Amino acid sequence: MDITGTTRIAHLSDAHVLDPRPSRTRAGWSMQVRFLSFGRPLDAIGRRQKLLRSLDTARRVGADHYVLSGDLTEIGTPGEFETLAEILHDSRIDPERFTLVPGNHDVYSSADAWRWALAGPLAPFARMSAGEPGKIVEVGGANLMPIDATFHQPVTRSAGFIGEEAVRAIELRAGDMSLQGRPLLVVQHHPPFVRKTSALHWLDGLVGATRLMHALESFKHLFVLHGHLHSIVNRALGCGVARILGATAVCEDRDAPRVRLYDIRDGQLQSAGLAS
Ligand SMILES: [Fe+2]
Structure with a gap:
């Protein structure tokens, strides 16, 4: 938070980090990686540089906190998570300024991949x-709720899952008087839209989206920050400000980074555009 009381949050997504040394564990890129990277070059160094460039840009424009909304890696192997951790450390940003959530890609290699990564790199x-x-993660003028909305599935499916327990937990926090007066930002990989x-x-949506949308309609200070669609999303519920906010994919940046920014001031969240 700066002297004006503003907290600036940078929202990045879908970095799809690759292991530059995949042959440590197997012969070259696996068929899974080749399938999932279809249409995107298998350029581990390029993806690393894109993520570093985005983080540098976010820091330059005064980000207080950095949200990465899933598909951090291509298939969630140990080597990919280790590479991600190296990149985040190389940014020289304090690890406590990052909020990370997994996406469907991060658990393709194993059901335990996210838990393993959090206990490891x-x-x-x-x-x-x-x-x-x-x-709940308190960040200056906002509260974040980072959610694991993933489940292990074959690479031919790209769905997310939010269960009744998780939605109830969101509703309980949203109704908590001690957390009122500041925006509550659910961070998850999938958007809460029904396809x-x-x-x-079933193939690519969020199982449980209808329940989450109901919760969003009930609490005006509740927002969702998501990735997965690789595009900017600004969706309002009825009238009022946009509360479903999607970011572009870092791995698809070209000549310049695209860093989505939000400013939290006086208990309100305002989109602060794209920094590049
Ligand atoms: Fe995704």
């Missing part, structure tokens, strides 16, 4: 990142 980031339902067809929703 991402341990310095664990206190501020997705853990048990209901977890056009049930087949598409």
